[in-house]
Amino acid sequence: MFTKTANHSDAAPTGRLLAFGMWLRRHQAFVRRLQWAVVGIYAVLLIVPVVMPLPGLAAHIWNNITVFAQFVFWGIWWPGVLVSMLLFGRLWCGLLCPEGALTEFASRHGRGRAIPRWIKWPGWPFVAFVLTTVYGQMTSVYQYPAPVLLVLGGSTVGAVIVGYLYGRNKRVWCRYLCPVNGVFGLLAKLAPMRYGVDRAKWDMNAATHSHEHRFNCAPLVPVKNMESPSPCHMCGRCSGFHDAVTLQARHPNDEVVKLSGRTATKWDSLLIITGLMGVAIGAFEWSASPWFITIKQMLAMALVNHNIIWPLQATLPWWILTNYAAQNDVLTVLDGAVLLGYIATTALVLSVLIAIPLKAACRVMGLRGGQAFYHLSHALIPLAACGVILGLSAQTVTLLRADGFALSWVPMARLALLVGATLWSQWLGTSILRRKDGTIARKVAASALFALGLAAPVYAWVLMFWIW
Numbered sequence: 118m119f120t121k122t123a124n125h126s127d128a129a130p131t132g133r134l135l136a137f138g139m140w141l142r143r144h145q146a147f148v149r150r151l152q153w154a155v156v157g158i159y160a161v162l163l164i165v166p167v168v169m170p171l172p173g174l175a176a177h178i179w180n181n182i183t184v185f186a187q188f189v190f191w192g193i194w195w196p197g198v199l200v201s202m203l204l205f206g207r208l209w210c211g212l213l214c215p216e217g218a219l220t221e222f223a224s225r226h227g228r229g230r231a232i233p234r235w236i237k238w239p240g241w242p243f244v245a246f247v248l249t250t251v252y253g254q255m256t257s258v259y260q261y262p263a264p265v266l267l268v269l270g271g272s273t274v275g276a277v278i279v280g281y282l283y284g285r286n287k288r289v290w291c292r293y294l295c296p297v298n299g300v301f302g303l304l305a306k307l308a309p310m311r312y313g314v315d316r317a318k319w320d321m322n323a324a325t326h327s328h329e330h331r332f333n334c335a336p337l338v339p340v341k342n343m344e345s346p347s348p349c350h351m352c353g354r355c356s357g358f359h360d361a362v363t364l365q366a367r368h369p370n371d372e373v374v375k376l377s378g379r380t381a382t383k384w385d386s387l388l389i390i391t392g393l394m395g396v397a398i399g400a401f402e403w404s405a406s407p408w409f410i411t412i413k414q415m416l417a418m419a420l421v422n423h424n425i426i427w428p429l430q431a432t433l434p435w436w437i438l439t440n441y442a443a444q445n446d447v448l449t450v451l452d453g454a455v456l457l458g459y460i461a462t463t464a465l466v467l468s469v470l471i472a473i474p475l476k477a478a479c480r481v482m483g484l485r486g487g488q489a490f491y492h493l494s495h496a497l498i499p500l501a502a503c504g505v506i507l508g509l510s511a512q513t514v515t516l517l518r519a520d521g522f523a524l525s526w527v528p529m530a531r532l533a534l535l536v537g538a539t540l541w542s543q544w545l546g547t548s549i550l551r552r553k554d555g556t557i558a559r560k561v562a563a564s565a566l567f568a569l570g571l572a573a574p575v576y577a578w579v580l581m582f583w584i585w
C-alpha cells in the first residue's frame with residue numbers, strides 16, 4: 118500500500134524529468150514510429166545473417182553482416198540494455214523494445230481473451246531465464262546466427278502469439294512471460310528515476326478530473342498503487358494523470374533498503390542467487406574452465422574403459438547441441454552432458470555458498486521466516502547485475518580483440534566494476550541490517566556474514582577473468 122513514508126525520501130519531482138515524462142505522454146505517435154524502426158533493424162539483424170554463409174577467418178565487424186549482427190546483439194545491445202535498466206529503469210521496454218511493440222500491436226488486433234492463470238504463475242521469470250540461458254549455451258547462441266534466430270526470434274513469435282490471444286492493447290507477454298522480465302524488474306529497483314504517484318492528489322483529483330483522458334498501461338501496472346518501477350515500462354502514458362503521476366528522481370538505494378522489506382519474494386531470491394549468480398556464471402564460465410576439460414577427460418576415460426564409445430562420437434542437430442562440422446565446432450553428447458552438469462553444479466554450489474551466509478545473517482539478527490532472507494537477497498542485485506554485464510561484455514571484448522583493437526585497459530575496468538558492485542551490495546546489505554532491531558554487535562556479525570555471501574560469486578568472476 119502507498120504510504121507517505123514510502124515516498125518521503127524521494128527527491129521532489131525535478132523540472133527536467135517531469136517535463137520529459139509529460140513530453141513522452143504527448144509524443145506517443147513518435148514513440149511508436151521509433152519502435153517500428155527498431156523492429157525493422159531487429160528483423161534485419163536477426164534474419165539476414167541466417168541466409169548468408171557463415172563468416173570465414175577474414176570476416177570483420179565492418180565487412181560481414183553476420184559478425185556485425187553478432188557484435189550488435191551480444192556486444193552492444195544486451196549489455197547496453199542491462200546498463201540502461203540501472204540508469205533509466207525499464208525505459209528500453211517502453212520506448213524501444215521490438216518484442217514489446219509487436220506484442221502490443223498483436224494485442225490491439227487480437228482475440229482479447231482473459232489472461233489464464235498459468236500465465237500469471239510467478240515462477241516464469243526464473244524458469245524462462247534459466248531455460249533460455251542454458252539453451253543458448255547448448256546451441257552456441259553467441260557464435261552462430263541460426264540459434265540467435267531460434268532463441269530471440271522464438272521469443273518474439275511467443276510474444277506475438279500471446280499478444281494476439283490475450284488482453285486488449287496490453288503487453289501480457291512482457292508482464293508475465295518474457296525471459297528477461299524478471300531480470301529487468303530487479304535491475305530497475307536500482308534506477309535513480311521512476312514514475313511516482315502522489316496518492317493524496319490522485320484521490321483528491323479523481324472526482325474533478327473524471328473526464329480526463331484515460332491512459333492505457335500496456336504492462337498492466339496498477340498505477341494508482343505503484344510503488345516500484347519494476348513492472349513499469351516508463352512509457353510516460355500515465356504521466357500527469359490526475360496531476361498525481363510524475364517522472365521523478367529518487368535515491369538508487371531507497372527501494373532495496375526500505376520497500377523490498379515488504380515486496381521481495383522467494384522467486385526474486387531464486388532469480389538473483391540461483392539464476393543471475395549461479396546459472397549465469399556457470400553459463401559464462403564453462404567454455405573457459407579447465408575444470409570442464411578435466412571432468413570431460415575423466416568421464417571419457419571411464420566410458421572408454423567400459424567400452425561405451427557412442428557418447429564420445431554421437432552428435433545432435435544444431436538446434437539441440439552445437440553442430441558445425443565445417444567450422445570444426447561440434448559438441449558431442451558427452452560434451453553436452455558435461456556442459457549441463459557443469460552449469461547445474463555451478464548454480465547449486467554458488468547458491469549454497471551465497472544462501473547459507475545470508476540465512477545465517479538473518480539468524481544472527483533473530484529474523485525468522487523467509488521475508489528477511491528475500492529482502493537481504495535484494496542487496497545482491499548490484500553484484501548480480503555487474504556479473505551479467507561483465508559476462509556479456511566479454512563477448513564484446515572477444516570480438517573487438519579479434520578485429521585488432523587494443524583493449525589493455527579492460528582488466529582494470531573490470532576490476533573497478535567488480536569492486537564497485539561488491540561494495541554497493543555490501544552497503545545495501547549493511548543498510549538493510551542496520552534498520553533491523555538488534556545490538557550493534559549482532560549487526561556487525563550479520564554484516565560480516567553477508568560479506569561472506571559475496572565472496573563466492575566474486576571469486577568465480579576472478580577465476581574467469583584473471584586466473585583461467
Ligand code: SF4
Pocket residue numbers: 211312332333334335336337338340343348349350351352353354355356
Ligand atoms: S505505469 Fe504504465 S502507463 Fe505509466 S509509465 Fe509505467 S508502463 Fe507507462
